[in-house]
Amino acid sequence: MTELEVLNASANSLILSFQPIDFTDPSLVPTFGTAEYAGYFLGQLANTNDDLTNSLSGRMAMQVEFAASEMISGTVFGILDDNGAPVSGQIDLSGGVLLRDGDPSVDATLTFTGDGVLTDINSNTINLAVAFEGDFLRDDFTGIAGDVLGRAEFGGTNQALGGVFIVSLVDLE
Secondary structure, rough: HHHHHHHHHHHHHHHHHHOOEOOOOHHOOOOOOOEEEEEEEEEEOOOOOOOOOOOEEEEEEEEEOOOOOOOOEEEEEEEEEEOOOOOOOEEEEEEEEOOOOOOOOOOOOOEEEEEEEEEEOOOOOOEEEEEEEEEEOOOOOOOOEEEEEEEEEOOOOEEEEEEEEEEEEEOOO
């Protein structure tokens, strides 16, 4: 299997491990402490008629500081294009708001942002600005999953970026 196939298979396996989807009641998410999560980012670019890749897939590492006003930090790294070629750079994760009185069956209860400058195998520079919208999973908040929405700018032209992310609890302090 190629590195891209392994990444996609690992992401799909993690997604399946959380089936059926069982959201965490946001009011039960801790109000103090930190948690480390690791998982995957799978993004699609809207314009398939340009010189850019049509997809960006990578690994995610994120930390949640439950008591902080901006509770998310981390990165999307090891990014591959749709042919499995490495893309240099990373997406830096920041911000983070948890709607503790929200209803995850209706709307995303956790939002945070990601920004990055990537360079593909053809030396194209891609500026990314994305929003992550998701929810904690299971009664013990062992996962976080949701949608990725944003834009990719290349050569003065913007295009939509959409996708999904999923991470699993690695450590809780």
